[in-house]
Amino acid sequence: MAEDCLFCKIIAGDIPSRKVYSDESVYAFHDINPAAPTHILVIPKKHLKAVNAAGSEDEALLGKLLLAANKIAEQEGLADEGFRYVINTGDQGGQTVYHLHLHILGGRQCTWPPG
């Protein structure tokens, strides 16, 4: 856990969130500012400031993050119609919280380009 990290505080329960999923390695909750009818953030419990802060020792953790996202998409009823995953890194990526998070967007037609 990193001090002063919003998402570490959410994982710890110090800041409330609308939890969707939790396991040993991964936590997921509804985005407070949804960009789609379903908009969920999937985060590793380990503090990584961005996806490219992951090292080879995090290979399994990154795999678990995507597998958990797949489970959540299924659980939320998005699997048949489809959905989009987005990971923002750094300023030009549009990253706003410096704890790795994967956005799941679904429930509407996603367009192209993706922002």
Added chain:
Amino acid sequence: MAEDCLFCKIIAGDIPSRKVYSDESVYAFHDINPAAPTHILVIPKKHLKAVNAAGSEDEALLGKLLLAANKIAEQEGLADEGFRYVINTGDQGGQTVYHLHLHILGGRQCTWPPG
């Protein structure tokens, strides 16, 4: 390799691509219809029709896909300014080729919402 899969044919070299990266598990090439100054597709060499076709046996492969994307983002000079990863699944996600692919977009400011 799946017959009649465009990306399997690209991996096999039967259809040309502007290769960026290749290792045992992952192949990457420039998108022919770029949505950003840098727009690269990162794909597993194993044919998976979509990210949610991955099972628990693919955990390491999914981790390798993200770690390879990180390497490519670094190699392409995107790490300092930032970049976005996008994975589309199914119709509403905007998936057009049914072989799992991760888009790396960089070289411009990404906007929100992500399509």
